[in-house]
Amino acid sequence: MHEVDHSQGRRRPRPLLLLDVDGVLNPFASPTCPPGYREHDFFPDDDPPVRLNASHAPWLTLLATRFDLAWATGWEDEANTYLSPLFGLPQLPVIRFPPVPFAPAEKVPPIAAFAGNRPTAWVDDAHTKEAREWAASRTARTLLITTDPAEGLARETVEELLRW
Numbered sequence: 001m002h003e004v005d006h007s008q009g010r011r012r013p014r015p016l017l018l019l020d021v022d023g024v025l026n027p028f029a030s031p032t033c034p035p036g037y038r039e040h041d042f043f044p045d046d047d048p049p050v051r052l053n054a055s056h057a058p059w060l061t062l063l064a065t066r067f068d069l070a071w072a073t074g075w076e077d078e079a080n081t082y083l084s085p086l087f088g089l090p091q092l093p094v095i096r097f098p099p100v101p102f103a104p105a106e107k108v109p110p111i112a113a114f115a116g117n118r119p120t121a122w123v124d125d126a127h128t129k130e131a132r133e134w135a136a137s138r139t140a141r142t143l144l145i146t147t148d149p150a151e152g153l154a155r156e157t158v159e160e161l162l163r164w
Contacts, residue, residue, distance in 0.1 A: 015119035015141070017067035017161065018095065018111060019060075021075045021083065023125025023149030026050050030150040037152075042082045050082075051152075057087040059158045064089070066162065072111060072122060074100045105130040115140070121161055125149040 022028050028051065033039050039049035063069065070093040071079040080091045095114045098106050104126040111122065112134055119141040122131070127146045135142040143164050145157055 013118050014066065014068050015121060015164075016115055017063055017069050018072035018115070018120060018122040018124075019069060020124040020126075021071070021073040021079055024123050024147050024153050025052060025056060025083065027148075027150055027152035029125075029148075034151070040082075040086075042078075052083070052086065053152070056153055059153070059155070060087050060089060063158065063161060067121065068093075070095060070114065072107065072114075072124065074102065104128050107131070108134050121145065121164060123147060123153070123157065123161075 019025070027034055027037065028048070030051070033049075033051050034053075036055060037051040037053045039051055042050050060069070069089070072095045073079055074097055075083075076094050076096065080094065083089070084091055093114075095107075095110050097110055104124075105128040107124070108128070108130045111120075111131075115138075117138075117140045120138075121143040122135075123145045124131070125147045126149075127144050131144060135144050141164075143161075145160065147153060147157065
């Protein structure tokens with residue numbers, strides 16, 4: 001589905017919504033599992049449990065009616081393996097980052113290349129100075145939403161995205 005740009009007589013692509021996982025869908029920084037979240041042992045050998053909230057499924061489905069969703073996470077393909085089925089999402093495009101661990105600023109070049117000149121909203125818990133500079137320098141509409149890694153995605157964030 002595309003918006004029609006009547007001034008140009010052609011279709012515009014829908015905006016992108018780039019989603020991080022840890023700190024956005026997984027409030028890893030909370031000292032305990034927050035209410036409404038359930039812990040999943042996707043990676044039992046080397047990581048703490050992943051905390052996910054089933055209420056995010058309808059929120060993400062709603063956002064997918066307005067945006068083209070993509071994973072912008074160090075999880076890369078594992079986001080499609082573990083999260084897409086759990087949230088009832090199709091396989092989403094994956095932005096490739098340097099090998100984990102990488103510095104948060106290292107997300108900016110691959111995100112800039114993926115976004116091109118499309119309107120883009122990026123939800124992450126660690127937007128850097130470089131991310132803010134990239135967003136400010138773009139001619140396409142750009143929205144950075146920074147989540148609290150102890151709280152993750154909130155309904156207010158979904159409402160902000162829908163208003164944008």
